[in-house]
Amino acid sequence: MASGLKKNSPQKKEKDLFHVIHKVPSGDGPYVRAKHAQLVQKDPEAAIVWFWKAINAGDRVDSALKDMAVVMKQLDRVEEAIEAIKSFRGLCPRNAQESLDNILIDLYKKCGKVDEQIVLLKHKLKLIYLGEAFNGKPTKTARSHGKKFQVSIKQETSRILGNLAWAYMQKSNFVAAEVIYRKAQMIDPDANKALNLCHCLIKQARYDEANVVIEDVLQYRLLGSDALKTRRRAEELCLKLEAKQLQDIPLLSNLPGLSFEDDFVEALERMMNEWAPTRSRRLPIFEEISNFRDQLAC
Template structure:
């Protein structure tokens, strides 16, 4: 049977010891004192005590306390003290902070930077998967899943700028890599906003007809379909698949004469030259 002290740390999910970082986690998770925790996280960073975790945790607490701008400043100031392995994780926190502050341009640039790393094989520190944590549980994330997740965030950022053409192409690529109903809804919304009612309806009906789509996605798809009926009543029905005939994203985005002039520039900044690096 584990000693009581060990059980205490397991129950409260705090590390053992008496260092600034350990005391900060205790204030954060047990005493619910975010201000005190932030002070001790900073002390831990300055003293070299678990700097990677201390900086990330401090930035997360700052976001929770509506001090996201301070969190951005903290990461930009102290990330040079962190290990190479911690940089991707810090970027993920930074993206959330940019989103919280409405700093869309910085969010977009950082998301593009993360995509570049994937294309060049530098993501996950060169490994095919990484271990992630959510609600206290660990799970494996593949490069494919991470790429789709980042593209989904990039599409959402473009939507906030009302750049629906850019968002459309991003969501199309995300769906080819790792489709999910939520991204399909966003793709349908972008198509609707551009007046592409036939394509939008095909995307949205695929969601409502799906047995695996969640209730929230189906409800949103139905709402968008009603909006299409209002905007374009009597639209001719079609069962044509939007991606029919496209075996891969390369064939679609790089070889399509119709799409290339209008949409390729969105990815020219994040895709390596085709002659140098294969997708």
């Protein structure tokens, strides 16, 4: 009886409530101490020290590595975070690799490593093609602003393609970005990618096509959840488009062409079929890219 009272004592209830409020795991290992330093003491430097100790001790290595990278990013220690993930991800289980890739892409964005982003995004597309994304499941649970929701393979594919196209935009390769944005829109259209596509078309002086894209966004309710922000951006692009048309700028002869690596082009072409996840474990998710390339070569 005494042990039962001790088990449900006010002190234990208070301790349990503390963990719930501060979202700190229970226990006394280095990972728990790292989270306490991060979330309760608000001491990121001390948290990093304890995260390192957790990794070296084999205490929840995948969580420690991911959380440490996030804290390092907050302290602008991005290069260090990248090296930590690349050096220690081999100690993490297979089901943690996808989230580590996502953190790594975010770190590459933070420090402007565009080429590294492109390589990793192509790798993620390859995993989808092979049926290995989401650990072989058709959906995964994601979290945003404290809310959980389900993401399908199609949605994830469109998201990755959108990020890949954005990376090519940072390299001023608007032709490649356009091709990829169009494929992303065929899979899971949204206003943000549509307006980025419009930007690509404006950069290529293809103003009529850009107008069509903007009209699609404004008239066919592609505005999405953040409608006001999207409408403002669309209106800004309209003004930019009008200014460009008035200037009557000729199409530049040195626009960058598609510079995909040969192996990636071949893999992407094989993937460019209609969505048919029931045909095989491999998921052919795109349409043929060759027509776009032939048109661009003309």
